[in-house]
Amino acid sequence: MNTDADIGGIALHTGEDADTLAERLAGDVATVLERAIEARGGATLVVSGGSTPPPMFERLRRLPLDWARVTITLADERVVEPADEQSNERLVKRMLLLDEAAAARWVSLYEDGLDSAQPDAALSRVAARVAALPGPFDVVLLGMGGDGHTASLFPDAAELESAMSATPDVQVALLRPPSQPLTRLSLVAARLCAARHLWLHITGESKRALLADSLSVESARDGLPIARVLRKADTDRAIYWAP
Numbered sequence: 003m004n005t006d007a008d009i010g011g012i013a014l015h016t017g018e019d020a021d022t023l024a025e026r027l028a029g030d031v032a033t034v035l036e037r038a039i040e041a042r043g044g045a046t047l048v049v050s051g052g053s054t055p056p057p058m059f060e061r062l063r064r065l066p067l068d069w070a071r072v073t074i075t076l077a078d079e080r081v082v083e084p085a086d087e088q089s090n091e092r093l094v095k096r097m098l099l100l101d102e103a104a105a106a107r108w109v110s111l112y113e114d115g116l117d118s119a120q121p122d123a124a125l126s127r128v129a130a131r132v133a134a135l136p137g138p139f140d141v142v143l144l145g146m147g148g149d150g151h152t153a154s155l156f157p158d159a160a161e162l163e164s165a166m167s168a169t170p171d172v173q174v175a176l177l178r179p180p181s182q183p184l185t186r187l188s189l190v191a192a193r194l195c196a197a198r199h200l201w202l203h204i205t206g207e208s209k210r211a212l213l214a215d216s217l218s219v220e221s222a223r224d225g226l227p228i229a230r231v232l233r234k235a236d237t238d239r240a241i242y243w244a245p
């Protein structure tokens with residue numbers, strides 16, 4: 003993997019456009035998964051939802067890996083039925099768990115009851131599934147929103163500090179950001195950051211500028227969730243970006 007430069011001291015890998023970047027990232031993810039399988043007999047991949055990942059999913063799913071030894075889950079989920087078009091699980095099943103990658107093991111973050119008045123039992127069931135995943139995760143792929151959120155760690159969520167400071171064994175948290183129409187479930191920051199490779203996948207000048215600003219400690223925006231997560235990680239971090 004060639005490093006083109008850095009942003010805030012974090013390695014920057016670029017593509018001339020979104021598709022070229024998707025190709026490069028898919029290849030790099032596959033390389034890490036292959037090495038993990040060789041070294042430990044299996045690999046765990048954590049992906050994000052949104053509009054940025056699909057071109058990478060389409061390429062990654064066609065790569066020849068021992069996918070039966072790969073476990074895939076999400077960094078976060080919207081609290082809706084998996085059949086709902088807003089579900090990240092629906093996106094992953096329609097865009098990634100196909101072709102060669104259809105053989106991968108899928109671990110859902112959805113549970114009935116997460117959107118009830120008493121979600122604790124459902125949340126505990128999700129936490130138990132995440133806790134049972136081999137750790138540390140081999141690759142965590144994050145996105146970033148225009149407000150500096152990553153996974154479902156939203157700056158306007160009252161639950162943010164708890165999700166940012168929770169220990170890894172907490173696994174997951176529910177967040178209800180006023181800016182979002184849906185309740186969200188997110189892996190807590192410490193669980194995301196305990197990855198062998200923590201890679202951010204973003205495109206566009208505005209996201210690059212926001213990220214650079216948030217990683218600049220002189221900036222008032224250095225407290226955005228994306229910057230806090232990237233700085234919290236003490237592992238291989240990289241930014242994959244295209245204009």
Ligand code: 6PG
Pocket residue numbers: 050051052053054055077078079080090144145146147151152153154
């Ligand atoms: C989600 C994602 C979220 C996403 C950002 C960026 O559930 O939507 O996990 O964290 O990565 O919102 O989304 P875009 O790639 O669509 O800009």
